[in-house]
Amino acid sequence: MLSGATLPSSGGVKPRIVVTLTGTCLTRRTGAGRLADGTQISPSLARLLACDADLVPVTVDIDGNPLDVGRTR
Numbered sequence: 701m702l703s704g705a706t707l708p709s710s711g712g713v714k715p716r717i718v719v720t721l722t723g724t725c726l727t728r729r730t731g732a733g734r735l736a737d738g739t740q741i742s743p744s745l746a747r748l749l750a751c752d753a754d755l756v757p758v759t760v761d762i763d764g765n766p767l768d769v770g771r772t773r
Contacts, residue, residue, distance in 0.1 A: 714754050719746050720764075 721733040725743050732740040741749075757770035 714752060716756075717749050717753055719749065720760075721746055 718736040719733045719741065721743065722731060725731040725733055725746075730743075732742060733746045734740055757768075758766055759768040760766055
């Protein structure tokens with residue numbers, strides 16, 4: 701385990717968390733998102749995780765196949 705003294709006080713790389721959500725999950729706050737390991741999370745938790753992360757939008761079809769992958773910039 702790293703101690704606080706070994707961590708940078710500023711800078712560094714923002715976290716990258718993969719969350720799969722439907723559009724209605726975010727806009728209507730219904731349903732659940734999934735983390736990469738399959739864990740279900742609420743839309744509210746997904747928003748909280750996204751507060752200080754790089755977001756990369758990915759549009760998928762009904763089977764989960766990527767149709768479009770966005771960029772962080």
